[in-house]
Amino acid sequence: DTGVSQDPRHKITKRGQNVTFRCDPISEHNRLYWYRQTLGQGPEFLTYFQNEAQLEKSRLLSDRFSAERPKGSFSTLEIQRTEQGDSAMYLCASSPRDPLALSRYFGPGTRLTVL
Amino acid sequence: GESVGLHLPTLSVQEGDNSIINCAYSNSASDYFIWYKQESGKGPQFIIDIRSNMDKRQGQRVTVLLNKTVKHLSLQIAATQPGDSAVYFCAETAENSGYSTLTFGKGTMLLVSP
Numbered sequence: 001d002t003g004v005s006q007d008p009r010h011k012i013t014k015r016g017q018n019v020t021f022r023c024d025p026i027s028e029h030n031r032l033y034w035y036r037q038t039l040g041q042g043p044e045f046l047t048y049f050q051n052e053a054q055l056e057k058s059r060l061l062s063d064r065f066s067a068e069r070p071k072g073s074f075s076t077l078e079i080q081r082t083e084q085g086d087s088a089m090y091l092c093a094s095s096p097r098d099p100l101a102l103s104r105y106f107g108p109g110t111r112l113t114v115l
Numbered sequence: 116g117e118s119v120g121l122h123l124p125t126l127s128v129q130e131g132d133n134s135i136i137n138c139a140y141s142n143s144a145s146d147y148f149i150w151y152k153q154e155s156g157k158g159p160q161f162i163i164d165i166r167s168n169m170d171k172r173q174g175q176r177v178t179v180l181l182n183k184t185v186k187h188l189s190l191q192i193a194a195t196q197p198g199d200s201a202v203y204f205c206a207e208t209a210e211n212s213g214y215s216t217l218t219f220g221k222g223t224m225l226l227v228s229p
Contacts, residue, residue, distance in 0.1 A: 004158070033217075042204045042219025043159065056215050091158050102147050102214050106158035 002026060004107035006092050012113045013082055020078045021110045025094030032075050033104055034067055035091040036060065043091050043106075049075060082114045127226045134195045136223045138188040138205035145207040147214065150179060150190045153222070154201045162190070162203075192225075200227045 005024045013019050025032050030051050035043035046065070048056045051072040061067075064082075069075040079086055089111050093104035128134050140148070146167035151159035163174045165181050165188075172179050178191040188205050202222040208214045 040221070042206070042221055045216050045218070048215050093158075102208065103149055103161050103164055104217060105161065106151075108156075109158050111156075 004092055004094055004105055006090075006107040006110050008110055009108060010111045010113075012115065014115050015082060015084060017082055018078065018080045019082060019112065020076055021090055021092075021112075023075045023077070023092030023107060025073070025075070025092070026096075026105055028096070029094035029105070030072065030097045031095045032069055033093045033095075034075070034077050035093065035106075037089040037091055037109070038087075046077075079112075082112075084114045087112055087114045124221070125224045125226065127228065128195050130195060130197060130227055130229050132195050134190075134192040134199070134225060134227075136190045136192075136203050136205075136225065138190075138220055140186050140188060140205070140207050140220075142207060142209060142218070143186065144209040144211050146210055147208050148179070148181060148188050149206045149217070150177075150188075151204045151206060151219075152199075152201045153204065159204060195225075195227050197227045197229055200225055 007022045011019055032049045034046040036046055037043040045058050046061050047067050049069040052069050064080045067077045089109040091106050091109045093106045095104050149164045150162040152162050153159045163177050163179050165172045165179045170181055176193045180189045202224050204219050204222045206217045206219045208217045
């Protein structure tokens with residue numbers, strides 16, 4: 001399967017703990033996006049990378065959230081001192097180098113539950 | 116801020132019927148639109164897209180219509196099948212944002228009965 005992959009698929013943690021999620025984009029896709037989705041809502045944009053550069057961050061991305069893409073391939077999203085309100089599906093997406101290829105291809109998501 | 120929204124939260128149809136899912140957008144600068152299908156526990160799956168220089172685009176069993184005058188988007192699914200049951204989202208983006216931000220609506224759940 002050459003699609004976007006995410007790990008883990010599910011994470012249950014206690015409030016106050018740190019969690020880290022990983023995303024592996026489609027090979028050769030240079031753009032990578034993180035989204036958050038709560039039940040019954042559409043995905044909300046969090047942040048965007050072009051290669052290793054983080055070019056945009058949403059206001060939703062508080063100081064407790066940090067994302068990296070050190071080598072321009074996989075990316076990690078870390079949430080520090082988790083809160084119950086962080087419970088959501090965290091989606092990663094990627095898109096090709098072609099500037100005319102605008103669609104995002106999404107991974108299966110990581111479901112986070114904060115107790 | 117401006118956003119994309121959907122009129123109908125749930126649409127129930129019989130297998131074989133044609134389905135129409137509607138979406139209203141408010142950002143007049145939006146010039147690229149995508150429909151996604153999301154099944155339970157999965158990430159959104161690309162269905163079809165359309166640019167603002169087009170009014171209609173057809174895929175396999177799906178057609179997207181764009182009415183820029185009233186800022187309305189629709190997804191038509193022909194001969195709906197039980198496997199089409201899912202939540203459908205429209206999403207929009209604009210060149211003036213560098214196409215970096217894709218804004219999603221809240222979704223419409225399509226239920227197909229055999």
